[in-house]
Amino acid sequence: MNTEQSACASSGKTTAWAQIDWPKYERQVRRLQARIVKATREGRWGKVKALQWLLTHSRNGRALAVKRVTENQGKHTPGVDQVIWKTPKAKLKAIESLKRRGYEPQPLRRVYIPKANGKERPLGIPTMKDRAMQALHRLALEPVAETTADRNSYGFRPERATADAIEQCFNALSAGHSAQWVLEGDIKGCFDHISHDWMLRHIPMDKPVLQKWLKSGYVENRVLFPTEAGTPQGGIISPTLANMTLDGLEKRLAERFPKRSGKGPYPKVNLIRYADDFIITGDSKEQLENEVRPLVEQFLQERGLMLSPEKTRVTHINEGLDFLGQNLRKYDGKLLIKPSKKNEKAFLAKVRGLIKANQAANQRNLIGTLNPVIRGWANYHRHSVASRTFKKADFEIWRALWRWASRRHPEKGVQWRRKRYFHPLEGYTWRFAVATERRTADGQPVWFKLACASDQPIRRHVKVRLDANPFDPRCHEYFSERKFWKRFGITRREAGVTSS
Numbered sequence: 001m002n003t004e005q006s007a008c009a010s011s012g013k014t015t016a017w018a019q020i021d022w023p024k025y026e027r028q029v030r031r032l033q034a035r036i037v038k039a040t041r042e043g044r045w046g047k048v049k050a051l052q053w054l055l056t057h058s059r060n061g062r063a064l065a066v067k068r069v070t071e072n073q074g075k076h077t078p079g080v081d082q083v084i085w086k087t088p089k090a091k092l093k094a095i096e097s098l099k100r101r102g103y104e105p106q107p108l109r110r111v112y113i114p115k116a117n118g119k120e121r122p123l124g125i126p127t128m129k130d131r132a133m134q135a136l137h138r139l140a141l142e143p144v145a146e147t148t149a150d151r152n153s154y155g156f157r158p159e160r161a162t163a164d165a166i167e168q169c170f171n172a173l174s175a176g177h178s179a180q181w182v183l184e185g186d187i188k189g190c191f192d193h194i195s196h197d198w199m200l201r202h203i204p205m206d207k208p209v210l211q212k213w214l215k216s217g218y219v220e221n222r223v224l225f226p227t228e229a230g231t232p233q234g235g236i237i238s239p240t241l242a243n244m245t246l247d248g249l250e251k252r253l254a255e256r257f258p259k260r261s262g263k264g265p266y267p268k269v270n271l272i273r274y275a276d277d278f279i280i281t282g283d284s285k286e287q288l289e290n291e292v293r294p295l296v297e298q299f300l301q302e303r304g305l306m307l308s309p310e311k312t313r314v315t316h317i318n319e320g321l322d323f324l325g326q327n328l329r330k331y332d333g334k335l336l337i338k339p340s341k342k343n344e345k346a347f348l349a350k351v352r353g354l355i356k357a358n359q360a361a362n363q364r365n366l367i368g369t370l371n372p373v374i375r376g377w378a379n380y381h382r383h384s385v386a387s388r389t390f391k392k393a394d395f396e397i398w399r400a401l402w403r404w405a406s407r408r409h410p411e412k413g414v415q416w417r418r419k420r421y422f423h424p425l426e427g428y429t430w431r432f433a434v435a436t437e438r439r440t441a442d443g444q445p446v447w448f449k450l451a452c453a454s455d456q457p458i459r460r461h462v463k464v465r466l467d468a469n470p471f472d473p474r475c476h477e478y479f480s481e482r483k484f485w486k487r488f489g490i491t492r493r494e495a496g497v498t499s500s
Helices: 022-041 045-056 059-069 088-097 128-148 162-173 196-202 207-214 238-246 249-256 285-301 341-357 363-381 387-408 414-421 473-487
Strands: 108-114 120-125 181-186 218-220 223-225 270-274 277-282 313-316 321-323 326-331 334-339 422-425 428-439 445-449
Touching: 022 045, 022 059, 022 128, 045 128, 059 088, 059 128, 088 128, 128 207, 128 238, 162 270, 162 277, 162 321, 162 326, 162 334, 181 285, 181 321, 196 207, 196 238, 249 270, 249 285, 277 285, 277 321, 285 313, 341 363, 341 387, 363 387, 363 428, 363 445, 387 414, 387 428, 414 422, 414 428, 422 445
Parallel strands: 108 218
Antiparallel strands: 108 120, 181 277, 181 313, 218 223, 270 277, 321 326, 326 334, 422 428, 428 445
16 A cells, blocks of 8 residues: 555545545634634633644644645745655645644754844744644634734734734824824834743643743754743744734723723723734823833733833824834824835835846846835835825836846937837836737737836725634624625725625
Protein backbone atom coordinates (compact mmCIF):
# COMPACT_ATOMS: atom_id res chain seq x y z
CA MET A 1 0.00 0.00 0.00
CA ASN A 2 1.43 3.39 -0.93
CA THR A 3 1.87 6.31 1.50
CA GLU A 4 -1.18 8.24 0.32
CA GLN A 5 -3.40 5.23 0.87
CA SER A 6 -1.89 4.34 4.25
CA ALA A 7 -2.33 7.94 5.43
CA CYS A 8 -6.10 7.44 5.43
CA ALA A 9 -8.17 4.73 7.04
CA SER A 10 -10.47 2.58 4.95
CA SER A 11 -13.61 3.85 6.73
CA GLY A 12 -14.49 6.47 4.13
CA LYS A 13 -11.63 8.91 4.78
CA THR A 14 -10.30 10.86 1.84
CA THR A 15 -7.61 8.99 -0.05
CA ALA A 16 -6.17 11.87 -2.05
CA TRP A 17 -5.59 15.55 -1.39
CA ALA A 18 -7.36 16.59 -4.58
CA GLN A 19 -10.47 14.60 -3.63
CA ILE A 20 -11.05 16.34 -0.29
CA ASP A 21 -14.50 17.94 -0.10
CA TRP A 22 -13.38 21.33 1.26
CA PRO A 23 -16.85 22.95 1.37
CA LYS A 24 -18.07 20.06 3.49
CA TYR A 25 -15.10 20.34 5.85
CA GLU A 26 -15.63 24.10 6.16
CA ARG A 27 -19.34 23.66 6.94
CA GLN A 28 -18.59 21.16 9.69
CA VAL A 29 -15.93 23.42 11.24
CA ARG A 30 -18.24 26.46 11.05
CA ARG A 31 -20.94 24.47 12.80
CA LEU A 32 -18.59 23.74 15.70
CA GLN A 33 -17.44 27.36 15.78
CA ALA A 34 -21.05 28.53 15.98
CA ARG A 35 -21.60 26.25 18.96
CA ILE A 36 -18.48 27.70 20.61
CA VAL A 37 -19.87 31.23 20.13
CA LYS A 38 -23.18 30.24 21.72
CA ALA A 39 -21.48 28.58 24.70
CA THR A 40 -19.15 31.56 25.17
CA ARG A 41 -22.06 34.00 25.12
CA GLU A 42 -23.84 31.94 27.77
CA GLY A 43 -20.72 31.71 29.94
CA ARG A 44 -20.60 27.90 29.74
CA TRP A 45 -16.80 27.61 29.75
CA GLY A 46 -16.82 23.86 30.32
CA LYS A 47 -18.86 23.45 27.14
CA VAL A 48 -16.47 25.82 25.32
CA LYS A 49 -13.51 23.68 26.34
CA ALA A 50 -15.24 20.47 25.23
CA LEU A 51 -16.15 21.94 21.83
CA GLN A 52 -12.64 23.28 21.31
CA TRP A 53 -11.25 19.83 22.09
CA LEU A 54 -13.65 18.31 19.57
CA LEU A 55 -12.62 20.79 16.85
CA THR A 56 -8.87 20.47 17.38
CA HIS A 57 -9.10 16.66 17.27
CA SER A 58 -11.33 16.51 14.18
CA ARG A 59 -10.00 15.59 10.77
CA ASN A 60 -11.92 18.52 9.29
CA GLY A 61 -10.06 21.04 11.43
CA ARG A 62 -6.67 19.40 10.85
CA ALA A 63 -7.18 19.35 7.08
CA LEU A 64 -8.20 23.02 6.98
CA ALA A 65 -5.17 23.93 9.09
CA VAL A 66 -2.81 22.17 6.68
CA LYS A 67 -4.58 23.78 3.73
CA ARG A 68 -4.10 27.22 5.23
CA VAL A 69 -0.35 26.95 5.84
CA THR A 70 0.31 25.37 2.45
CA GLU A 71 -1.58 28.02 0.48
CA ASN A 72 -0.64 31.29 2.19
CA GLN A 73 2.27 33.59 1.37
CA GLY A 74 4.66 31.79 3.72
CA LYS A 75 4.19 28.36 2.18
CA HIS A 76 7.72 28.42 0.73
CA THR A 77 9.38 29.70 3.93
CA PRO A 78 10.72 26.88 6.13
CA GLY A 79 11.38 26.91 9.85
CA VAL A 80 14.48 25.65 11.64
CA ASP A 81 13.96 22.15 10.22
CA GLN A 82 14.02 23.48 6.61
CA VAL A 83 10.93 21.37 5.81
CA ILE A 84 8.07 22.57 3.60
CA TRP A 85 5.00 20.65 2.46
CA LYS A 86 4.83 20.83 -1.32
CA THR A 87 3.32 17.59 -2.56
CA PRO A 88 -0.17 16.18 -1.97
CA LYS A 89 1.51 13.21 -0.34
CA ALA A 90 3.27 15.43 2.19
CA LYS A 91 0.06 17.35 2.90
CA LEU A 92 -1.94 14.19 3.53
CA LYS A 93 0.76 12.92 5.84
CA ALA A 94 0.75 16.27 7.65
CA ILE A 95 -2.98 15.97 8.40
CA GLU A 96 -2.37 12.74 10.30
CA SER A 97 0.65 14.20 12.13
CA LEU A 98 -1.31 16.96 13.87
CA LYS A 99 -1.85 15.18 17.16
CA ARG A 100 -1.71 16.56 20.67
CA ARG A 101 -0.14 13.45 22.22
CA GLY A 102 3.62 13.67 22.00
CA TYR A 103 3.57 17.09 20.35
CA GLU A 104 6.69 19.17 21.01
CA PRO A 105 7.10 22.43 19.07
CA GLN A 106 10.51 23.34 17.71
CA PRO A 107 12.22 26.70 18.28
CA LEU A 108 11.42 29.60 15.99
CA ARG A 109 13.79 30.75 13.28
CA ARG A 110 14.54 34.41 14.06
CA VAL A 111 14.79 36.86 11.17
CA TYR A 112 14.51 40.64 11.00
CA ILE A 113 12.35 42.78 8.73
CA PRO A 114 12.73 46.56 8.23
CA LYS A 115 10.33 49.01 9.90
CA ALA A 116 9.14 52.33 8.51
CA ASN A 117 11.37 54.25 10.94
CA GLY A 118 14.54 52.54 9.70
CA LYS A 119 14.77 50.07 12.59
CA GLU A 120 14.22 46.32 12.33
CA ARG A 121 11.43 44.18 13.76
CA PRO A 122 12.17 40.62 14.91
CA LEU A 123 10.07 37.95 13.26
CA GLY A 124 9.80 34.37 14.47
CA ILE A 125 9.18 31.71 11.81
CA PRO A 126 7.75 28.42 13.15
CA THR A 127 8.13 25.12 11.38
CA MET A 128 5.36 24.00 9.04
CA LYS A 129 4.00 21.56 11.61
CA ASP A 130 3.97 24.20 14.35
CA ARG A 131 2.24 26.64 11.98
CA ALA A 132 -0.41 24.05 11.20
CA MET A 133 -0.95 23.31 14.90
CA GLN A 134 -1.34 27.03 15.56
CA ALA A 135 -3.80 27.35 12.67
CA LEU A 136 -5.76 24.40 14.07
CA HIS A 137 -6.03 25.87 17.57
CA ARG A 138 -6.82 29.31 16.16
CA LEU A 139 -9.90 27.77 14.53
CA ALA A 140 -11.08 26.90 18.03
CA LEU A 141 -9.92 30.09 19.78
CA GLU A 142 -11.05 32.76 17.32
CA PRO A 143 -14.81 32.27 17.91
CA VAL A 144 -14.20 32.95 21.61
CA ALA A 145 -12.01 35.97 20.82
CA GLU A 146 -14.65 37.46 18.52
CA THR A 147 -17.40 36.99 21.10
CA THR A 148 -15.47 38.61 23.96
CA ALA A 149 -13.55 41.25 21.95
CA ASP A 150 -13.68 44.98 22.57
CA ARG A 151 -16.32 46.47 20.30
CA ASN A 152 -13.93 49.07 18.89
CA SER A 153 -10.95 46.79 18.30
CA TYR A 154 -10.32 46.39 14.58
CA GLY A 155 -6.84 44.96 14.02
CA PHE A 156 -6.21 41.35 12.94
CA ARG A 157 -9.88 40.42 13.17
CA PRO A 158 -11.97 38.79 10.44
CA GLU A 159 -14.30 41.13 8.54
CA ARG A 160 -12.69 44.23 10.10
CA ALA A 161 -10.14 46.61 8.63
CA THR A 162 -8.35 49.91 9.14
CA ALA A 163 -11.16 51.70 7.29
CA ASP A 164 -13.54 50.67 10.08
CA ALA A 165 -11.20 52.09 12.70
CA ILE A 166 -10.82 55.38 10.79
CA GLU A 167 -14.60 55.67 10.36
CA GLN A 168 -15.01 55.20 14.12
CA CYS A 169 -12.48 58.02 14.62
CA PHE A 170 -14.71 60.21 12.47
CA ASN A 171 -17.76 59.27 14.54
CA ALA A 172 -15.98 60.07 17.80
CA LEU A 173 -14.36 63.35 16.74
CA SER A 174 -16.35 64.98 13.95
CA ALA A 175 -19.28 66.63 15.74
CA GLY A 176 -19.10 70.08 17.22
CA HIS A 177 -19.69 68.69 20.72
CA SER A 178 -17.20 65.82 20.28
CA ALA A 179 -14.03 65.39 22.32
CA GLN A 180 -11.26 67.85 21.46
CA TRP A 181 -8.30 66.00 22.97
CA VAL A 182 -6.76 62.68 21.96
CA LEU A 183 -4.37 60.37 23.78
CA GLU A 184 -2.16 58.69 21.17
CA GLY A 185 -1.13 55.37 22.69
CA ASP A 186 1.71 53.12 21.62
CA ILE A 187 2.63 49.96 23.51
CA LYS A 188 6.35 49.34 23.81
CA GLY A 189 7.26 46.00 22.22
CA CYS A 190 3.77 44.60 22.65
CA PHE A 191 4.33 41.18 21.09
CA ASP A 192 7.69 40.73 22.85
CA HIS A 193 6.66 41.53 26.43
CA ILE A 194 3.21 40.05 27.06
CA SER A 195 3.27 38.12 30.33
CA HIS A 196 3.22 34.35 29.81
CA ASP A 197 1.63 33.83 33.22
CA TRP A 198 -1.21 36.20 32.35
CA MET A 199 -1.91 34.43 29.05
CA LEU A 200 -1.83 30.99 30.65
CA ARG A 201 -4.34 32.15 33.27
CA HIS A 202 -6.74 34.01 30.98
CA ILE A 203 -6.56 32.65 27.40
CA PRO A 204 -9.30 29.98 27.07
CA MET A 205 -7.48 27.29 25.08
CA ASP A 206 -5.47 24.12 25.59
CA LYS A 207 -3.03 25.31 28.31
CA PRO A 208 -0.26 22.69 27.86
CA VAL A 209 -0.10 23.37 24.10
CA LEU A 210 -0.08 27.14 24.67
CA GLN A 211 2.69 26.83 27.25
CA LYS A 212 4.82 24.78 24.86
CA TRP A 213 4.49 27.46 22.18
CA LEU A 214 5.33 30.29 24.56
CA LYS A 215 8.41 28.51 25.94
CA SER A 216 9.74 27.03 22.68
CA GLY A 217 12.49 29.66 22.29
CA TYR A 218 14.10 30.87 19.08
CA VAL A 219 17.27 30.21 17.09
CA GLU A 220 19.45 33.08 15.88
CA ASN A 221 22.87 32.55 14.31
CA ARG A 222 22.63 28.87 15.31
CA VAL A 223 22.25 29.77 18.99
CA LEU A 224 19.14 28.77 20.97
CA PHE A 225 17.61 31.54 23.11
CA PRO A 226 14.82 30.98 25.65
CA THR A 227 11.57 33.00 25.59
CA GLU A 228 10.49 34.24 29.00
CA ALA A 229 7.79 36.67 27.79
CA GLY A 230 5.84 37.64 24.70
CA THR A 231 4.23 35.87 21.78
CA PRO A 232 6.36 35.87 18.60
CA GLN A 233 5.43 37.99 15.62
CA GLY A 234 5.13 35.56 12.75
CA GLY A 235 3.04 32.89 14.42
CA ILE A 236 -0.44 32.35 12.98
CA ILE A 237 -2.10 32.45 16.38
CA SER A 238 -0.03 35.37 17.76
CA PRO A 239 -2.36 38.19 16.59
CA THR A 240 -5.32 36.48 18.25
CA LEU A 241 -3.38 36.02 21.49
CA ALA A 242 -2.28 39.68 21.45
CA ASN A 243 -5.83 40.89 20.78
CA MET A 244 -7.24 38.83 23.64
CA THR A 245 -4.54 40.20 25.92
CA LEU A 246 -5.52 43.79 25.12
CA ASP A 247 -9.27 43.18 25.15
CA GLY A 248 -10.99 44.53 28.25
CA LEU A 249 -9.52 48.02 28.14
CA GLU A 250 -12.68 49.43 26.55
CA LYS A 251 -14.82 47.87 29.26
CA ARG A 252 -12.57 49.22 32.00
CA LEU A 253 -12.74 52.72 30.54
CA ALA A 254 -16.53 52.47 30.30
CA GLU A 255 -16.74 51.50 33.97
CA ARG A 256 -14.53 54.41 35.03
CA PHE A 257 -16.14 56.93 32.67
CA PRO A 258 -19.76 55.79 32.18
CA LYS A 259 -21.81 57.47 29.50
CA ARG A 260 -24.57 59.55 31.00
CA SER A 261 -28.11 59.65 29.72
CA GLY A 262 -30.04 62.85 29.17
CA LYS A 263 -28.63 66.35 29.10
CA GLY A 264 -25.47 67.57 30.80
CA PRO A 265 -21.73 67.02 30.39
CA TYR A 266 -20.40 63.56 29.69
CA PRO A 267 -16.80 62.30 29.66
CA LYS A 268 -16.47 61.71 25.87
CA VAL A 269 -13.93 58.93 26.50
CA ASN A 270 -13.81 56.63 23.49
CA LEU A 271 -11.25 53.94 22.63
CA ILE A 272 -10.36 53.05 19.02
CA ARG A 273 -7.74 50.28 18.79
CA TYR A 274 -6.04 48.58 15.87
CA ALA A 275 -3.78 45.79 17.17
CA ASP A 276 -1.35 47.52 19.58
CA ASP A 277 -1.96 51.05 18.24
CA PHE A 278 -4.81 52.97 19.81
CA ILE A 279 -6.22 56.41 20.51
CA ILE A 280 -8.49 57.50 23.35
CA THR A 281 -10.55 60.65 23.09
CA GLY A 282 -11.21 62.91 26.07
CA ASP A 283 -12.90 66.13 27.08
CA SER A 284 -9.71 67.76 28.38
CA LYS A 285 -5.97 67.34 28.44
CA GLU A 286 -6.01 67.00 32.24
CA GLN A 287 -8.59 64.19 32.05
CA LEU A 288 -6.45 62.18 29.64
CA GLU A 289 -3.15 62.76 31.46
CA ASN A 290 -4.32 62.47 35.07
CA GLU A 291 -7.16 59.93 34.85
CA VAL A 292 -7.13 57.99 31.58
CA ARG A 293 -3.41 57.42 31.16
CA PRO A 294 -2.85 55.98 34.69
CA LEU A 295 -5.79 53.62 34.13
CA VAL A 296 -4.30 52.43 30.83
CA GLU A 297 -0.85 51.99 32.40
CA GLN A 298 -2.30 49.89 35.22
CA PHE A 299 -4.25 47.76 32.73
CA LEU A 300 -1.11 47.12 30.70
CA GLN A 301 1.09 46.50 33.73
CA GLU A 302 -1.14 43.58 34.74
CA ARG A 303 -0.24 42.02 31.38
CA GLY A 304 3.48 42.76 31.53
CA LEU A 305 3.24 45.71 29.14
CA MET A 306 3.91 49.44 29.27
CA LEU A 307 3.31 52.52 27.14
CA SER A 308 6.13 53.90 25.03
CA PRO A 309 7.10 57.27 26.61
CA GLU A 310 8.39 58.62 23.30
CA LYS A 311 5.31 57.79 21.21
CA THR A 312 2.52 58.32 23.75
CA ARG A 313 1.25 61.91 23.82
CA VAL A 314 -1.88 64.00 24.28
CA THR A 315 -2.84 66.12 21.26
CA HIS A 316 -5.55 68.66 20.51
CA ILE A 317 -7.60 67.76 17.46
CA ASN A 318 -6.92 71.20 15.94
CA GLU A 319 -3.21 70.33 15.87
CA GLY A 320 -3.91 66.99 14.20
CA LEU A 321 -2.50 63.52 14.68
CA ASP A 322 -1.49 60.57 12.52
CA PHE A 323 -3.24 57.23 13.02
CA LEU A 324 -3.02 54.20 10.72
CA GLY A 325 -1.48 56.19 7.89
CA GLN A 326 -4.15 58.90 8.04
CA ASN A 327 -4.01 62.42 9.43
CA LEU A 328 -6.96 63.46 11.59
CA ARG A 329 -7.34 67.19 12.10
CA LYS A 330 -10.06 69.81 12.48
CA TYR A 331 -9.97 72.88 10.27
CA ASP A 332 -12.27 75.66 11.52
CA GLY A 333 -14.32 73.11 13.40
CA LYS A 334 -14.57 70.59 10.53
CA LEU A 335 -12.79 67.23 10.83
CA LEU A 336 -10.86 66.19 7.73
CA ILE A 337 -9.16 62.82 7.43
CA LYS A 338 -6.38 62.83 4.83
CA PRO A 339 -3.44 60.56 3.95
CA SER A 340 -0.62 61.46 6.31
CA LYS A 341 2.47 63.20 4.96
CA LYS A 342 4.62 60.38 6.32
CA ASN A 343 2.55 57.75 4.53
CA GLU A 344 2.57 59.71 1.27
CA LYS A 345 6.33 60.20 1.48
CA ALA A 346 6.91 56.48 2.12
CA PHE A 347 4.70 55.54 -0.84
CA LEU A 348 6.50 57.88 -3.26
CA ALA A 349 9.88 56.66 -1.99
CA LYS A 350 8.81 53.08 -2.71
CA VAL A 351 7.61 53.96 -6.23
CA ARG A 352 10.80 55.89 -7.02
CA GLY A 353 12.85 52.97 -5.74
CA LEU A 354 11.00 50.55 -8.02
CA ILE A 355 11.50 52.84 -11.00
CA LYS A 356 15.20 53.19 -10.24
CA ALA A 357 15.58 49.43 -9.82
CA ASN A 358 13.97 48.86 -13.23
CA GLN A 359 16.11 51.19 -15.33
CA ALA A 360 16.81 48.42 -17.83
CA ALA A 361 13.29 46.99 -17.83
CA ASN A 362 10.96 47.55 -20.76
CA GLN A 363 7.95 49.80 -20.36
CA ARG A 364 5.42 46.98 -20.12
CA ASN A 365 7.26 45.25 -17.27
CA LEU A 366 7.70 48.54 -15.41
CA ILE A 367 3.97 49.26 -15.64
CA GLY A 368 3.22 45.74 -14.41
CA THR A 369 5.51 46.31 -11.43
CA LEU A 370 4.08 49.72 -10.47
CA ASN A 371 0.35 49.14 -10.97
CA PRO A 372 -0.27 46.89 -7.93
CA VAL A 373 1.61 49.33 -5.69
CA ILE A 374 -0.28 52.39 -6.93
CA ARG A 375 -3.68 50.69 -6.86
CA GLY A 376 -3.06 49.26 -3.38
CA TRP A 377 -2.12 52.66 -1.94
CA ALA A 378 -5.07 54.41 -3.62
CA ASN A 379 -7.50 51.71 -2.43
CA TYR A 380 -6.25 52.11 1.13
CA HIS A 381 -6.92 55.86 1.14
CA ARG A 382 -10.04 55.92 -1.04
CA HIS A 383 -12.33 56.56 1.95
CA SER A 384 -10.49 59.73 3.06
CA VAL A 385 -10.19 63.28 1.74
CA ALA A 386 -7.52 62.21 -0.71
CA SER A 387 -8.28 63.74 -4.14
CA ARG A 388 -5.62 66.43 -3.88
CA THR A 389 -3.08 63.96 -2.49
CA PHE A 390 -3.81 61.52 -5.33
CA LYS A 391 -3.23 64.22 -7.97
CA LYS A 392 0.02 65.25 -6.31
CA ALA A 393 1.20 61.64 -6.17
CA ASP A 394 0.37 61.14 -9.86
CA PHE A 395 2.44 64.20 -10.74
CA GLU A 396 5.43 63.01 -8.69
CA ILE A 397 5.22 59.58 -10.33
CA TRP A 398 5.08 61.24 -13.76
CA ARG A 399 8.23 63.23 -12.92
CA ALA A 400 10.04 60.06 -11.87
CA LEU A 401 8.98 58.29 -15.08
CA TRP A 402 10.12 61.22 -17.20
CA ARG A 403 13.56 61.00 -15.57
CA TRP A 404 13.50 57.24 -16.26
CA ALA A 405 12.78 57.86 -19.94
CA SER A 406 15.41 60.62 -20.15
CA ARG A 407 18.11 58.38 -18.68
CA ARG A 408 17.29 55.67 -21.22
CA HIS A 409 17.45 58.03 -24.18
CA PRO A 410 19.71 60.99 -23.32
CA GLU A 411 20.41 61.63 -26.99
CA LYS A 412 16.73 61.91 -27.96
CA GLY A 413 14.63 65.07 -27.84
CA VAL A 414 11.65 65.84 -25.62
CA GLN A 415 9.03 65.21 -28.31
CA TRP A 416 10.56 61.86 -29.26
CA ARG A 417 10.53 60.64 -25.64
CA ARG A 418 6.99 61.87 -25.21
CA LYS A 419 5.70 60.05 -28.30
CA ARG A 420 7.64 56.93 -27.32
CA TYR A 421 6.36 56.57 -23.75
CA PHE A 422 3.49 59.01 -23.10
CA HIS A 423 0.21 59.14 -24.99
CA PRO A 424 -3.02 61.19 -24.98
CA LEU A 425 -5.47 58.68 -23.51
CA GLU A 426 -8.71 58.95 -21.52
CA GLY A 427 -8.43 62.66 -20.87
CA TYR A 428 -4.72 62.53 -20.07
CA THR A 429 -2.24 64.21 -22.41
CA TRP A 430 0.75 62.39 -20.90
CA ARG A 431 -0.47 58.88 -20.00
CA PHE A 432 2.38 56.42 -19.47
CA ALA A 433 1.22 53.48 -21.60
CA VAL A 434 2.28 50.94 -24.19
CA ALA A 435 0.24 49.52 -27.05
CA THR A 436 -0.40 45.77 -26.94
CA GLU A 437 -0.83 43.36 -29.84
CA ARG A 438 -4.57 43.19 -29.24
CA ARG A 439 -6.97 45.38 -31.21
CA THR A 440 -10.44 46.72 -30.56
CA ALA A 441 -13.39 46.07 -32.91
CA ASP A 442 -12.55 49.19 -34.92
CA GLY A 443 -8.89 48.21 -35.26
CA GLN A 444 -7.47 50.51 -32.56
CA PRO A 445 -4.71 49.15 -30.28
CA VAL A 446 -5.50 48.10 -26.73
CA TRP A 447 -3.28 50.07 -24.34
CA PHE A 448 -1.57 48.75 -21.23
CA LYS A 449 -1.68 51.84 -19.02
CA LEU A 450 -0.05 52.92 -15.79
CA ALA A 451 -2.60 53.15 -13.00
CA CYS A 452 -3.36 56.66 -11.74
CA ALA A 453 -4.23 57.20 -8.11
CA SER A 454 -6.59 60.02 -9.07
CA ASP A 455 -8.72 57.54 -11.06
CA GLN A 456 -9.74 55.95 -7.75
CA PRO A 457 -13.18 57.36 -6.78
CA ILE A 458 -13.50 58.71 -3.24
CA ARG A 459 -16.32 56.98 -1.37
CA ARG A 460 -17.38 57.02 2.26
CA HIS A 461 -16.77 53.72 4.03
CA VAL A 462 -19.65 51.95 5.76
CA LYS A 463 -18.34 50.79 9.12
CA VAL A 464 -18.90 47.25 10.26
CA ARG A 465 -21.62 46.80 12.87
CA LEU A 466 -20.08 46.77 16.35
CA ASP A 467 -21.82 43.60 17.54
CA ALA A 468 -21.37 41.65 14.29
CA ASN A 469 -19.64 38.30 14.82
CA PRO A 470 -18.58 36.38 11.67
CA PHE A 471 -18.80 33.08 13.57
CA ASP A 472 -22.38 33.70 14.77
CA PRO A 473 -25.01 32.20 12.44
CA ARG A 474 -27.29 35.13 13.22
CA CYS A 475 -24.80 37.46 11.47
CA HIS A 476 -24.19 35.36 8.35
CA GLU A 477 -26.85 37.21 6.34
CA TYR A 478 -25.38 40.57 7.38
CA PHE A 479 -21.85 39.65 6.27
CA SER A 480 -23.07 38.03 3.05
CA GLU A 481 -24.94 41.21 2.14
CA ARG A 482 -21.94 43.32 3.11
CA LYS A 483 -19.67 41.28 0.81
CA PHE A 484 -22.19 41.55 -2.01
CA TRP A 485 -22.27 45.35 -1.98
CA LYS A 486 -18.53 45.56 -1.41
CA ARG A 487 -17.97 43.52 -4.56
CA PHE A 488 -19.66 46.26 -6.58
CA GLY A 489 -17.91 49.03 -4.66
CA ILE A 490 -21.14 50.69 -3.57
CA THR A 491 -23.41 50.82 -0.53
CA ARG A 492 -27.07 49.88 -0.18
CA ARG A 493 -27.98 53.55 0.03
CA GLU A 494 -26.10 54.38 -3.19
CA ALA A 495 -27.87 51.52 -4.94
CA GLY A 496 -31.27 52.81 -3.75
CA VAL A 497 -31.96 49.73 -1.62
CA THR A 498 -33.77 50.24 1.67
CA SER A 499 -33.75 47.87 4.61
CA SER A 500 -36.73 45.60 4.89
